[in-house]
Amino acid sequence: MNSERLRTEICGIKLDNPLILASGILDENGYTMARILREGAAAVVTKSIGSDERTGYMPPVVSPGDGYLLNAIGLTNPGIDNYGEEIAIAREVGKPVIGSIFGKDAEEFSTLAGKMESFGVSALELNLSCPHVKGFGSEIGSDPDAVEEIVNEVKRAVSIPVFAKLSPNVTDIVQIAKAAEAADALVLINTIRGMAIDVFARKPSLTNVYGGLSGRAIKPVGVRLVYEVKKETGRTIIGVGGISCAQDVLEYVMAGSSCVELGTVLMEEGKGIFSKVSTELSILLDQLGFDNISDAVGVAISK
Amino acid sequence: MINSVITGISDVAANVRKIDFKWDQKLLPGQFIMLWYPGVGEIPMSISHLGDPKSITVKAYGTVSSKIMELGKGDRLYFRGPLGNGFNVRGKKRLLIGGGSGMASLHPMIERGVHGIVAGRTSADLIFLDEFDQDRVLAASDDGSSGFKGTALDALKTLDPESFDSIYVCGPEAMMFGIMKHLAGKNVYVEFSLERSMKCGIGVCDSCSIDGNQICTQGPVFSLESVMKMREFGLTRLTTSGKRIRF
Ligand SMILES: Cc1cc2nc3c(=O)[nH]c(=O)nc-3n(C[C@H](O)[C@H](O)[C@H](O)COP(=O)(O)OP(=O)(O)OC[C@H]3O[C@@H](n4cnc5c(N)ncnc54)[C@H](O)[C@@H]3O)c2cc1C
Ligand SMILES: Cc1cc2nc3c(=O)[nH]c(=O)nc-3n(C[C@H](O)[C@H](O)[C@H](O)COP(=O)(O)O)c2cc1C
Ligand code: FES
Numbered sequence: 004m005n006s007e008r009l010r011t012e013i014c015g016i017k018l019d020n021p022l023i024l025a026s027g028i029l030d031e032n033g034y035t036m037a038r039i040l041r042e043g044a045a046a047v048v049t050k051s052i053g054s055d056e057r058t059g060y061m062p063p064v065v066s067p068g069d070g071y072l073l074n075a076i077g078l079t080n081p082g083i084d085n086y087g088e089e090i091a092i093a094r095e096v097g098k099p100v101i102g103s104i105f106g107k108d109a110e111e112f113s114t115l116a117g118k119m120e121s122f123g124v125s126a127l128e129l130n131l132s133c134p135h136v137k138g139f140g141s142e143i144g145s146d147p148d149a150v151e152e153i154v155n156e157v158k159r160a161v162s163i164p165v166f167a168k169l170s171p172n173v174t175d176i177v178q179i180a181k182a183a184e185a186a187d188a189l190v191l192i193n194t195i196r197g198m199a200i201d202v203f204a205r206k207p208s209l210t211n212v213y214g215g216l217s218g219r220a221i222k223p224v225g226v227r228l229v230y231e232v233k234k235e236t237g238r239t240i241i242g243v244g245g246i247s248c249a250q251d252v253l254e255y256v257m258a259g260s261s262c263v264e265l266g267t268v269l270m271e272e273g274k275g276i277f278s279k280v281s282t283e284l285s286i287l288l289d290q291l292g293f294d295n296i297s298d299a300v301g302v303a304i305s306k
Numbered sequence: 307m308i309n310s311v312i313t314g315i316s317d318v319a320a321n322v323r324k325i326d327f328k329w330d331q332k333l334l335p336g337q338f339i340m341l342w343y344p345g346v347g348e349i350p351m352s353i354s355h356l357g358d359p360k361s362i363t364v365k366a367y368g369t370v371s372s373k374i375m376e377l378g379k380g381d382r383l384y385f386r387g388p389l390g391n392g393f394n395v396r397g398k399k400r401l402l403i404g405g406g407s408g409m410a411s412l413h414p415m416i417e418r419g420v421h422g423i424v425a426g427r428t429s430a431d432l433i434f435l436d437e438f439d440q441d442r443v444l445a446a447s448d449d450g451s452s453g454f455k456g457t458a459l460d461a462l463k464t465l466d467p468e469s470f471d472s473i474y475v476c477g478p479e480a481m482m483f484g485i486m487k488h489l490a491g492k493n494v495y496v497e498f499s500l501e502r503s504m505k506c507g508i509g510v511c512d513s514c515s516i517d518g519n520q521i522c523t524q525g526p527v528f529s530l531e532s533v534m535k536m537r538e539f540g541l542t543r544l545t546t547s548g549k550r551i552r553f
């Protein structure tokens with residue numbers, strides 16, 4: 004269901020509602036992305052794609068718990084040169100597809116960005132924050148100089164909007180947000196580092212030992228980081244982390260997000276979650292007296 | 307993660323072993339678990355026996371399944387589940403068609419009066435053949451070393467599918483694709499249990515997906531009608547890295 008109340012846009016990209024599929028969840032196969040768009044997502048972010056084909060870690064790659072999920076998939080991806088077909092399949096639906104990429108430095112990010120743009124994506128999301136592959140992600144995302152260089156170079160390389168997805172695993176998020184100044188929007192947050200041990204097996208539950216925490220449990224962390232970055236920088240933000248219902252969406256929006264991404268909730272609720280939350284959100288906005296979702300952006304921020 | 311001590315082990319066929327364990331859980335035929343060998347890996351495995359004890363029937367294909375073959379009575383099994391939807395058992399006259407280890411997921415539906423086609427590469431690969439009424443089962447092997455020389459589809463062609471109320475199929479996708487084409491439009495209820503590379507088992511990683519359906523959560527069992535609508539079935543799939551290949 005797409006009411007006028009939900010219609011919005013992010014960096015000029017029109018969205019039927021503020022709900023986007025988060026990177027890494029059900030977005031490896033073009034047919035799955037197409038299905039999710041048809042079931043009510045306003046847009047999808049692809050899984051993070053790199054230069055080379057990667058199988059990722061041996062399962063177990065997930066360790067589900069009550070209200071959370073730990074994962075260490077290992078940046079599984081077919082390599083950018085094998086990914087165009089999936090985007091083409093997803094784009095048949097006619098809704099925006101956002102291409103997520105990861106790399107080791109500004110040069111690699113720029114090359115990937117150019118290829119993604121040529122596949123026809125509406126925007127790019129830079130995964131600066133994936134916490135579980137040595138040499139990628141967090142180590143880059145926690146270094147302000149590297150973040151600045153990557154975002155600047157990618158911006159020079161493409162003409163579509165560029166979103167920088169930041170890691171929560173840093174001491175000073177505002178410093179990193181400022182380093183990503185050239186980005187058109189910031190995406191907050193990626194997973195939080197964590198791990199679990201099976202006491203009977205006396206071994207870590209994930210093959211990679213360390214994983215990323217997502218799901219309902221991380222929502223307060225995400226809301227706080229969105230709030231802090233919005234308050235300190237006023238940047239355009241896409242909120243993500245633990246969203247599972249309309250009230251969660253509005254919490255992120257009132258903290259300063261223009262739209263949101265949903266990921267782990269699909270584990271419990273399935274692909275129908277997008278239309279379900281849209282319907283609920285429309286009713287909630289009406290109840291609270293908002294004519295449009297954009298009127299609620301950042302209203303909770305104390306001046 | 308659930309864990310349970312192995313109560314018994316028996317050999318079923320060449321490189322195929324049945325492992326018994328206690329698990330107080332109601333299950334449907336066709337449901338499966340993600341079985342973890344700590345320190346080695348995790349793979350999907352059907353529950354082949356739903357009584358008490360429960361059992362899995364494992365064929366040694368590679369890394370993880372071969373390690374599982376090393377387990378003995380008293381060792382612990384680690385797993386997540388139950389996963390998947392399971393078969394809808396219906397109709398009086400039923401036919402089960404299993405290829406290779408696919409027979410494991412059909413096993414809970416074997417009973418007196420049920421018909422079967424058990425297929426495999428050689429006679430040594432045929433599993434649970436002797437559990438059917440002997441006048442109601444056809445064996446098919448690629449090399450003709452047992453029963454029919456040919457595939458499960460060749461064996462099926464000797465029968466009238468419309469003489470059955472329902473048909474249940476599990477095996478390699480190429481085999482099931484042929485059977486799907488053969489049964490399309492016939493007046494019989496058919497279900498397929500699909501098998502694709504699985505990593506998460508909980509509908510997030512997209513590795514097992516076919517036409518937007520997650521086999522781990524929406525399947526593994528799909529009706530003939532839904533399988534016929536799938537553009538990927540039997541034709542194209544993603545490898546474990548996500549690279550699209552043709553069969
Ligand atoms: C829902 C579901 C239920 C399953 N139930 C059972 C079951 O009850 N019993 C059972 O024995 N297996 C079952 N399987 C298959 C089983 O999960 C695989 O055999 C297993 O993942 C192989 O892992 P591995 O690490 O041992 O082999 P790998 O090291 O991954 O593979 C080694 C080689 O064997 C090939 N190979 C792997 N699996 C298969 C296969 N299934 N068929 C043909 N070639 C293969 C690979 O291509 C590779 O070349 C099931 C699969 C699914 C999706
Ligand atoms: C299984 C899984 C895989 C993920 N893969 C990626 C990825 O490839 N790139 C990325 O930027 N984020 C990835 N993420 C992080 C999510 O996009 C999201 O930021 C995080 O999970 C928090 O949102 P959620 O609680 O709604 O899932 C992944 C998350 C999960 C659970
Ligand atoms: S195995 Fe991950 S979605 Fe099915």
